[in-house]
Amino acid sequence: MSALVSVQNASKQYRQKGEALHDVSFELHAGQVLGLLGHNGAGKSTLINSLLGAHEYQGVIRIDGYEPVMQRDKIMQNLSYISDVNVLPGWMTVAQLLNYSEGVHPSFNRSKADALLGQTDIKPRSRIKSLSKGMKVQLHLAIVIATNTKILILDEPTLGLDLVYRDTFYRHLLEWFHDGERTLIIASHEVSEIEHLLTDVLILKQGRTVLQSSMESISEDYFILDASDEHRSTIESLKPLSFQKGLGSTKWLLSSQYAAQVEGLGEVYTVKLADLFLALQKEAA
Numbered sequence: 001m002s003a004l005v006s007v008q009n010a011s012k013q014y015r016q017k018g019e020a021l022h023d024v025s026f027e028l029h030a031g032q033v034l035g036l037l038g039h040n041g042a043g044k045s046t047l048i049n050s051l052l053g054a055h056e057y058q059g060v061i062r063i064d065g066y067e068p069v070m071q072r073d074k075i076m077q078n079l080s081y082i083s084d085v086n087v088l089p090g091w092m093t094v095a096q097l098l099n100y101s102e103g104v105h106p107s108f109n110r111s112k113a114d115a116l117l118g119q120t121d122i123k124p125r126s127r128i129k130s131l132s133k134g135m136k137v138q139l140h141l142a143i144v145i146a147t148n149t150k151i152l153i154l155d156e157p158t159l160g161l162d163l164v165y166r167d168t169f170y171r172h173l174l175e176w177f178h179d180g181e182r183t184l185i186i187a188s189h190e191v192s193e194i195e196h197l198l199t200d201v202l203i204l205k206q207g208r209t210v211l212q213s214s215m216e217s218i219s220e221d222y223f224i225l226d227a228s229d230e231h232r233s234t235i236e237s238l239k240p241l242s243f244q245k246g247l248g249s250t251k252w253l254l255s256s257q258y259a260a261q262v263e264g265l266g267e268v269y270t271v272k273l274a275d276l277f278l279a280l281q282k283e284a285a
């Protein structure tokens with residue numbers, strides 16, 4: 001099965017800023033959900049804009065076999081993008097946008113879009129600019145779902161949405177995702193919110209990859225040890241990635257290569273992606 005997204009040694013230099021992305025590589029096949037993580041300025045949007053063909057880059061990128069800048073019309077048939085910034089045309093009504101989508105996308109399933117919107121408070125006659133932020137995101141997702149896209153990129157999709165909207169958004173997203181041969185890239189700062197959705201993770205810092213792994217390997221490669229402070233110096237010699245002090249004990253984030261050496265020293269827990277994300281941001285600071 002060929003990759004839906006293939007990125008080899010992608011780099012990007014902005015004229016005024018210098019290098020914002022350095023030598024990033026990954027591949028995504030159907031069924032994979034990649035979490036693209038990094039603090040502000042890490043290079044997430046730069047990478048996404050390269051995938052969308054929005055700017056020139058160095059390296060080789062293929063979206064469903066097509067090169068994003070030269071073959072943008074081709075990639076847009078199977079690639080959709082939802083961001084926190086409002087990209088829907090505010091002057092249109094919901095019905096006009098659906099008519100338009102039906103006109104430009106041959107595979108657009110109007111009855112699917114109508115059914116999804118029927119579950120929301122969004123009315124066909126409403127102007128898009130009069131919708132709340134949460135409603136706009138729901139509308140955008142309904143259009144993406146009805147367009148039957150293969151590759152979806154989400155850039156902080158739920159920023160500013162309340163918990164109920166977030167929950168509905170991710171529920172619809174997952175139902176749609178599991179209903180076809182698709183891949184998903186989710187860029188976010190909200191690690192704990194998306195952690196359970198991911199199959200893979202790519203963490204960037206200052207344009208460079210600091211962690212690239214499947215979620216399965218993360219729990220195999222790292223663990224948390226909650227140990228009494230009498231063991232502090234033993235554990236410190238094992239190069240912990242981070243630690244969190246509690247009352248009389250400390251939680252250490254350790255690499256699995258040291259598992260045998262700390263046996264019996266305390267309680268062992270599975271590592272959360274959020275712990276690892278924070279530790280790596282500090283470590284490489």
Ligand SMILES: Nc1ncnc2c1ncn2[C@@H]1O[C@H](COP(=O)(O)OP(=O)(O)OP(=O)(O)O)[C@@H](O)[C@H]1O
Nearest residue numbers: 014016017020038039040041042043044045046047
């Ligand atoms: N159009 C541009 N021109 C010049 N520099 C840019 C441009 N866009 C981004 N940068 C710079 O490139 C670096 C990476 O920015 P980018 O927006 O890709 O990060 P990000 O991970 O998406 O951050 P955030 O989470 O804050 O959106 C930053 O130092 C930023 O200032």
